[in-house]
Amino acid sequence: MAYQLVKSGKRQKDTRSDSQLMVDLCGGDEDAFSEVIRRFQGPIYGLLIRMLGNEDEAEELLQETFCRLHRYRENYDPERPLVTWIFTIASNLAKKRWRRRSRWITVxxxxxxxxxxxxxxxxxxxxxxxxxxxxxxxxxxxxxxxxxxxxxxxxxxxxxxxxxxxxxxxxxxxxxxxxxxxxxxxxxxxxxxxxxx
Amino acid sequence: MNCREASKLIDLAVDGLATDEQLQLLEFHMMGCSRCRSSFQMTMDISRITRTLSSPTPPPDLEARVRQRLAAADSSPSLSRKAALFRRIAYGAPIAAALLLVFGLNTIHPGSQRSDEYASEAVVGPSKEIRKGVIAKQEVAVAPFSGYRRNASPLTF
CATH class of the missing domain: 1.10.10.10 (Winged helix-like DNA-binding domain superfamily/Winged helix DNA-binding domain)
Known part of the structure; x- marks a missing residue:
């Protein structure tokens, strides 16, 4: 894509805003999705692992978070920050998991x-x-x-x-x-x- | 300002949301309160160190796995429909069975209804006269206890 400039084997930094990435993703730009994953995987994984205390579960929910983001990309409102939307998805998944465990967790x-x-x-x-x-x-x-x-x-x-x-x-x-x-x-x-x- | 109020201001100060006036008030309070001063320093340290805590590294093949999951979902779009149908059956079947049981038992055991011979004796609620205050309560005929006897039926339990 036009934004993914490759120079001497090193990928250049994508300067698009989060909202722009989502708009492009809705337009069928799958590179935008790769960039969203790259930007948010660390913070979301950090939160999930500290919330669930289990690497396997955190990884599973991390994957599910991005799958949902992709699946429901049309629901995203570009006026709202992507960070709150994506963290809301992750947070809801974590809450669902706690309910299944039906007890408070210490990590x-x-x-x-x-x-x-x-x-x-x-x-x-x-x-x-x-x-x-x-x-x-x-x-x-x-x-x-x-x-x-x-x-x-x-x-x-x-x-x-x-x-x-x-x-x-x-x-x-x-x-x-x-x-x-x-x-x-x-x-x-x-x-x-x-x-x- | 008391320590309780100072505690709220400590939070605001640590988050960088306190106004100059609030900061002055807090400073003034902490001059005479070692407990709040220590609390403020500790909260600042906790906040600073939390920010520098390392983030665990996500799996390197995350994107590949996400795309694999998405592709699997796309290749079997009927899967979600099947799951929805299964969910409907799973929730609906017990309810339907329970309703059938209730209506079926009512049809099979008509004797579970109270016999009509006592119906005339039974007074369910206060009559019109009592409501109007014309007749005293003790004068009202009450159905005999036997009137409430029912034939055994699974519904009685």
Whole structure:
């Protein structure tokens, strides 16, 4: 396609906006779909794996999210940001999965290497890695209805309005859930943080 | 400002949504409240570190798998129709069976209806006169207990 310029074997960055990609996809441009997958696979997989705590299930729902996006592409409103639409699909799939499990989940993240070393002084860094590991564990221990808005806010940088749209709840509820998530995390991480700071 | 109000402002400040005035109020409160100061610092750290948490790598063949699934769905469009039909049968069959059972049993056991001989004795609700307050309640004839006896029927249970 015209946007997929290939120079010396390296694919050039697609500069189309998310909405434009969806418009092109509706027009039959399958390269636009590849670009949508490339842009959103990481953030959605990150959310799903932290929400479900299971790589296989997260992968399955990740595939299903993109399949649904493709199947219902005509329903997309280009006036709305694609990020909220695609996260809404993923969030609804995750909720359906929780209902099937019919219990709250705590995420066993021991098999997923989510911590990565930083670039500062070693003594500071070891504490930082420990804090990261504890933070991962603490986020996994949050109830999903607190975990999801917290991750959407902190990890995806969404606004309260976007989170409310994704989760189909009121903005006030989003604020209170994020506040409670932070309060719980502070309580869970108090000792680790005291040692680290 | 109390600590409860400060907690809300801490959230706004961490999210970068607090106004200058709110930030000044929070700062002033934290000057005299070590607990809220510590809470603010900790929330800032949690927020910062959460943002830098690594994202797990999605499977490299994701696109191929998605396209495979889409192709499989496209090649068998009748699959979804079959699934819808199956769902309709799965939900509809028990309801139809239950309705058939109810009507069937009512037809087979007509004796489960109360005998007509007691019908005249039974007073279901207050009569017109009672409603008007003309006759006292104790004067009303009440159907004998036997009137409520029914022949055994699976529907009685």
């Amino acid at each position: 066993p993240l021991d098999y997923v290497n989510l911590t990565s070393p930083g670039k500062t002084a070693p003594h500071y860094e070891s504490g930082r890695v420990e804090l990261r590991a504890s933070l991962e564990e603490a986020i996994g221990a949050l109830p999903p209805h607190y975990r999801e808005p917290f991750l959407l806010r902190e990890k995806q940088g969404m606004t309260y309005e976007q989170i409310a749209e994704v989760m189909d709840i009121r903005i006030g509820t989003v604020k209170s859930r994020i506040n409670r998530a932070r309060t719980r995390l502070r309580r869970l991480l108090k000792d680790t943080w005291e040692n680290w700071k």
